[in-house]
Amino acid sequence: MRSKHIVKEEYDTMMDWAGRAIEIMAMTFVVVIGVAVLAAVIMFWIDRTQTGDAIRRNYPVIGRFRSLFSELGEFFRQYFFAMDREEMPFNRAQRNWAYNASEKKGNTIAFGSTRNLNVPGTPIFMNAVFPPLDDQYSTTEPLLIGPHCAKPYEAPSIFNISGMSYGAISKPAVQALSRGAAQAGIWLNTGEGGLSPYHLEGECHIVYQIGTAKFGVRDAAGDLSDDRLRQVASNPRVKMFEIKLSQGAKPGKGGILPAAKIDEEVARIRGVPMGQDAISPNRHREVNDFDGLLDLIARIRDVTGRPVGIKTCIGSADPWFDFFREIKVRGAESAPDFITVDGGEGGTGAAPMPLMDLVGLPLREALIRMVDLRDLAGLHDRIRIIASGKLIVPGDVAWAICLGADFVVSARGFMFSLGCIQALKCNKNTCPTGITTHIPSLQKGLVVEEKDKRVAAYAKAVINEVETIAHSVGVPEPRLMRRRHVRVVGDDGASVQLNELHPSVQIDDEGQVSAGGHPQFEQALKRMQV
Template sequence: MEALFDFILVIPWWGWILLFLVLVAVYDIFINKKHTILHNFPVVGHIRYMLEGVGPELRQYIVANNREELPFNRIERSWIYASAKNENNYEGFGTDRDIYAPNYIFINNAMLPYKMEKGHPNIKDPYFLASAKVMGLYNKRRKPYRPASVINVSAMSFGSLSARAIESLNRGCELAHAYHNTGEGGLSPYHKTGSDVVFHFGTGYFGVRDEHGNFSMEKLVRLVEENPQVRAIEIKLSQGAKPGKGGVLPGSKITAEIAEIRHVPIGKDVLSPPCHSAFEGVDGLMKFIEDIAEATGLPVGIKSAVGKMDDWVTMADIMVKTGKGPDFIAIDGGEGGTGAAPPSFADHMALPWMFGFAEVYKIFKSKELCHRIVFVGSGKLGFPARAVMAFSMGADIINVAREAMMAVGCIQAQQCHNNTCPSGVATQNKWLQRGINIKDKSVRAHFYFKNFRKELLEMTHACGYEHPSQFTMDDVDLSLGDKNLVKTLSESFTYHKTEVAFKSVKDLQKCPYLGGKYNKKVEKKHVKELKKKDKVRF
């Protein structure tokens, strides 16, 4: 034994490395039966798999150029991060975009910009930008709602996002006077920290389901009564990531907290089917909307990705005939989103937002219904220039999901579906979540929304308007490529949006249905604490 010990001490360090590599090679050649590469190229094959594992990170930070990545390129992410930190979000030396590429948008500025008169609300508050339309006013709901911000958080549920991410977004929405859509995972405690809430449910009816998984009006009414911050209700028909496809929430992911919030059993797989069980057909949907509005008094809307148009025509016809219908319609782009989905769905199902929205809007425009509906856009619209395009086409407000996630720390690692999100935003892993400082991230979310609104307002004024709702289809040109050259949106999509009944920003500020809590004390306290801690530039 002593001789063996002496022999071990004599072996140099490189000898141990060589011995280890020999053992690995023996294992790869004679024992490994699963990997052809490792069998044919022992030892070296492991280097290949290691490089493949870090490939996305290498491409993201080293290989890809500033405008190359998808779904969000480096310039887009940098603008969100800088805006959220309230840092300089400008760029120098001109654009690096290919301005001659197809689908490039050009915004037509006015020769003389809009000039704010003395006492204009935006002189004192350059961030105030409320919706020009009121949800539920036309249909005479008991509790109409005017969103205090034209940009809000889209449907992302507790479960897909972590508790700390949800709470950061909710507190940020309170500071920015935006609303927070719950997503279909139910109303969690993390959605109740201050902001207005749009309660969203899908085919699983999580949070408002009975013991058999069916929709419960009684539970919905109780939820609304106990939570006055719920200002509107959204019924999800489909989403851009996977329209027409249900899902399964594995029992292993259902904690006691999630089970209580979603009203599901602990430890059992829960099915979210592709179809609703609470109604049948478009006629049933319209009755369902009216029943919910009558029971709760709140504005009720729908969310859907866009494909076939037949049912949209049927819905518009029913609205003309009955004088009733959804108070708002959220159109989701087929670009995909935070929801995990098969590539075939994310890549090919449903129209991109620009095309889908135009097709739906034209139907309601032809029936003279657009003045009755608040149109919500959702699909990579969280940048001021794309928002201008959306408002020009007829959107009244926009919802953002992935952009909001980046504001609270998402780095586009694209691990949302693996529960391994390194930033702690899209994971239920407790250790990874701990990295999220809620006070810090909530202020960053609030600055992203406020700086977005400020820049959108500046672009609006540059085009000669007071509010984005005044944009028309002739204010934005679209590059079509080849010999089509450049055409206005009205020429490209063959319609003009319905004029919005907007008078002045001052009127919006005085509206009795205006949401948002303009609590300056809360905002100042958050900013003061963050200044002390991180010395972030404000």
């Protein structure tokens, strides 16, 4: 047995260490308190003497919490306060559908819908009494674009990836989109930032977007280069070219890529200097009217041999009467091979708030106007219509097809499939999910080998459920859906069949157009007469 003397020494040693630990903790506490007090005094002095913020000047230190809470409010609302259908631009129900679809989780729900069906504008699809049986369904067939081109495009999918340029989104994001698009059999639009090696990595179909700055296809003076066009078109993966006139998030304003997001590679691909924002002109300098636009379309189509279309946000249908009248003068071969209609609710990486909020028709109005003008011009089978703008869930995609769209494209839906959490930091190079940032430490969160599968799964889920809606309304595949298959809730809460609000242009079996006794169409046909 140990002696009492030894035990006492061990006890004294332990108590000595305990006393020292308490002294250190006390000293640390005093230092921390002292630093905190000193910091508070310094902040008090700074706040009281600064002149830029009245709240901080009148309420030093505590006034800082207002800015902090305002900054964090958008995140707290998302998790704690907002209901499933309340948030903007996309609510929790929409985001969760995209997340579940991309992760191949079941998207069934229980108990009852959380959607308020009394909100004006809500679409309600009209289910058929005797829908097609399981063995009577058919998948959507490929659709020809550009019949007068040297190399027309048989587009296989109704749902595709909209323009997101390299620079606006990161390298791993583009890689995952490219691979996922190939797996799903859909096209990937480059956005106006040019063609990067990462767009081609997955060997998917590519739509090359030509913005107003001609990034990637311009010469040293910034003008469109035929040689660069041929070089891009020589890649067999590039299937079409899209001339961007405007987009819904910033109509009347060109692209904006902040200098913080322009590294050496982005600068080289775009052909822009580093250290300054890359600002695109608000329109194509060489195009002053519809005559010039048709000339540009013809030039690019002749040089590349590929289908060429335009992307635009519509402010009014009136100017477009002249466009279709000019096509009738020149002949159907002069028409764009497709028109992408972007709604005013469309998104982007950076745009002035007044333009994003207040300018441009929403898609529900713009799409109907462009479809009707095309059909009145007798170009239903010549020009394909692509709908773009906040269409990320199957119901929205099916609704756009009912209105007359041949294809639907989405950007933000595919961002959600990559893991976007709607942090609203796309313009600041600090995206926490690595999608819209060029900071390597943040990009590490986006694992390409995992996210490409989610991109493909999301696309397939949307297409599958759009086909399910088509079968429910009584047709074997989505493109057979018409305006008569959907109702829209009015201001009084009662729904009205869409073809009663917006009748479709009548086209007979021989392709002849008729106003069908509709006075608005009669007037429009007169305006289109050559």
